[in-house]
Amino acid sequence: MSFETIQLATGREMPSVGLGLWKIENAITADIVRSAIDCGYRHFDSAADYGNEIQTGEGLSAAFRDGAVAREDLWITSKLWNTFHHPDHVRPALEKSLRDLQVDYLDLYLIHFPIAQAFVPIEKRYPPGWFADPDAPNPTVQTQPIPIIDTWRAMEALVHDGLVRDIGVCNFGVSLLRDLDNQAEIGPAMLQVEMHPYLTQEKLLRFCDQSNIAVTAFSPLGAQSYFQLNMAEASESLLEHDTIKSIATDVGRSPAQVLLRFGVQRGTSVVPKTSNVDRLKENLAVFDFTLSDDHMKRIAGLDRHRRFNDPGDFCEAAFNTFFPIYE
Known part of the structure; x- marks a missing residue:
């Protein structure tokens, strides 16, 4: 059984390992994307909110010009930001990402959060971020009463118009997925969620498997991306966990x-995200060894339901607004 790709409900296959572009600095994004393609990456996970889609597009177009890769050989994902949930704003948001990425279609377009924020025009501020008005005396997150199914209908239209091949969601739980799937003409092909040994999400993964919804795990290394944001403690590093290091020794590989x-x-x-070329290569080299059933069981046993990326925590701390979505 090959693990190098996962199959979506549409039959299309996505490379199992992609480069996550969140928090890669704009100044180096183009070079990192170009280097990743040279290393063999064919899957790039982007988003309007990451603020580096223009630079990602520069890296992609350089690779296309050089003949290093053809567009049809890549899997490019982007995400609809919270401020563009109104059906009238979905297509303009997608078209902005297409222009920035310098491509004429996306392989996958995801609703970034089940959160509909107040609209911010692209020409006013982009990416819009979380604050409705960052210059206000006490800026907050402001929402709009837009049902998810209304946003989803506009996402489906992107598929019908050939601008997007597959559509899906991020940061949804089982109840929202079930409700959306019950109403959708085109069901969600993908769920992207935080998932790592401290947050294994067994029930959610099982539900998606039974519902033919593919799953992408963001932050698969756990706490690494959250140290500098003060959203994780150094003691929470999975790379330094004795169990992970012991298994790494068993299989002759790195903890990552x-x-x-x-x-x-x-x-x-x-x-996974990295700005280091050696790590790019290391992160892609995971298809020539196997973890035993005992290894898998020991790693899964580390689960402590520890979610690092939780709006119920960071929205209040960083954006003056209590905004839980998982409870």
């Missing part, structure tokens, strides 16, 4: 490779 292999072997896609 063990964590990524765990995600891939569970049948999910993983999108």
